[in-house]
Each structure stands twice: as structure tokens, then as C-alpha cells.
Amino acid sequence: MGQVKVRKFLVSVEEIFHEGGPPAAVPPKRGLILAVVENPYAGQYHTDILPFMEDLKPLGLEMARRLLAALGGDPKSIEGYGKGSITGEAGELEHAALWHAPGGYSMREVLGGAKAIVPSAKKVGGPGTRLDIPVTHINASYVRSHFDSVEAGITDAPRANELVLGLVMTTGPRVHARAGGLAAAEIRGEDGLR
Template sequence: MKPEIRKIVTYDEEVLVEGFRPAEIPWRMFAVAAVITNPWAGRYVEDLKPEIHAYGPILGKMMTDRMITLAGSGDVIEAYGKAAVVGLNGEVEHASGIIHTLRFGNHYRQAVSAKSYLAFTNTRGPANAPIMVPLMDKNDAGRRSHYLTIQFSIPDAPRDDEIVVVLGAATSGRPHHRIGDRYQDLKDLGHDVDNPAAV
């Protein structure tokens, strides 16, 4: 059992000027999207595991390989994330099922030597729906400079019976980051940085 891939789309953005000032180093964000047939489209399926287990490793490896090729190496990637958009003849559960499995995400996580979980969105929409890929620092979930979002769309995808599966990355945070990190807010509010829920 293999995913039926109709097309692969690459998004690549390099920002040279941000906030009315040049970036010292170009701010680069990029993504790889695979447009696949939704194996569950148009019907309710109780057990999604067979397809999830079969598709996850194939998509995870192929898309990770393409991301690393775009980056040049896993070390260059500082922020990362994932997303899926299911077509109108599918459930959000279908989008979620494809990307929320270690069989998919661990390929990417290991290739970039990450410690943080992969930020994500899973949504439903028609062709040309906005694809939003949230990113966060691969090793530090509280590093706000790397709270980013890649946004793009594919004019002919997803069709009603398709899912767009996406990996995204950035090679740095925002060029002129100046809002601080999560840890200072926690200190200012009197919270334990190591246990934010404690007051």
C-alpha cells in the first residue's frame, strides 16, 4: 500500500528587507508539499491505522529528503513545522491522521537533530485554500524569534478527494526580533520557568 502522489510543490522565500531595514542574513523560509489521494474520501472509516502506517514512512522519508536538499543540510534548519489540508470530501481527522504519526514526523525530526515537537495545523479546504505551516525553534519551544508561519496555496489542490501534506522550515528567526522570549514573561509573572503551570 503506497500513497498516490499527484504532484509535489516546493515553496521557497528569501526575505532581504524586513521592517524597513535590511536583514543582516537573508531570512529564508521554505516548504515541500505532497498532494496525495485521500484513501478515506467520501466515507466513514473506523480504523485509519493501515493507511497511516503505510503512508507515514514513505511520505516522511521522501519529503524530509527534499527538505534537506533544499536546505543544504539538516544543521541549517533552525525552525520547523508541518501541516495538512484535506479536501472537502474528507474529514479533518484524515489530515490529522497522515501527519500525526511518529512514522511521518520522526524522519524530519531526526534529520534536523531536533528536540522540540513539530508545530502543526490540520485543516479542511477547497483547491487554493491557504496552507499555513507554523514553525518553532527545533530545540527551544520558548524562543519567540522562531515563532513563524509559512503561508502559500496551490491553485489546483486539494481536490475534494485529496490531502495536501506539508513540511516547512526556516534557516533563522525573524531578522529584527525584539519582543523577548517566553522565559522573561514567566519570570515577570512570578512563574517557575521550569514548571510554567506552577504559581
């Protein structure tokens, strides 16, 4: 297919000191990167859309590296991740689904082979559409303390012929996590679940 046409990137990092409880000794951070790209399949049905998934792989790596840099650059500091995509109104949900492999594998590679599946969300919508991107621990999906979500969106995207592609990384659990379950220190790392 060719090169992915990027209109813009948005990168944001939030640092959470507390949610009414005691301030965290090390405040966790939640980082988000979004890319607004042209959807080459917008406007009509295409049977074979897999070539664009291949085209998105270099963009996924670039976005994962940019996001990691915004969070300090140390892959060992990242404990949670997620991904999501929004397709504009001339696209279809399956176009947004093309982000699953490029978005997920790029973060796993940049973080040194994280084991857990990268949770995902996708939808169809116009400019200003918001998406809650789910987050789980990078090595064990059952670690409840890291269940989270980051709201994502851009006021002028996606236009009808665009996609908004997103990655999220976090540096720790929710600031006052105390919902029990498997603790990060108890991860066995055998299957990406526990």
C-alpha cells in the same frame, strides 16, 4: 494499505533580506514542501485509519529530505520547523491528522533528532484552500524569535478525494526578531521547551 499515490509536489524557498529595517547579514530562509496525495478514506467513514499513517512515513522522509536539499542540504542550518495538512471535501479532519506523526518524526529524523514538538495546523477545504503552518524552533518551543508561520496552498488542490501534506523548515529567526524571551543561544535542550 499500500503505496501512497502522489499527484504532485510543490517546493518553494523564500529569502528575507529585511522588513523595513536594516538588511540581514545572513538573510533567513523559509522553505515549504507540499505533496498532493490521494485520500484512500475519502467518501465514507472508516473506523481504522491508522494503516495510512504508516504508509505516509516514507513520504514524510522523502519530503523532509527534498526540503532540506532545497534549503542547502545542511541539517545544522535549520533552526525552525512546522507541518500542516488540508483534506479535500470528501475527507474529514481526522484524515488530515494522520500527517502528525509521519510529518513531524520525518523532519526530526532528517535534522538529527531535533527535540521540540513540531507545531501543526490542519483543515478541510477545496481547491485553493490556504493554510497557515506554524513554525517554532527545532529544539525549544519557547524561543519567541522563531515563532512564525508560512502560508501554504495549491490552486488546484485538494480535490475532494485528496490531501495536501506540508512541511516547513526555516534557517533562522524572523528577520528583525526583537520580542524578547528565551534566546536561541540560551536553549538548555532538556525537554524540547527551553
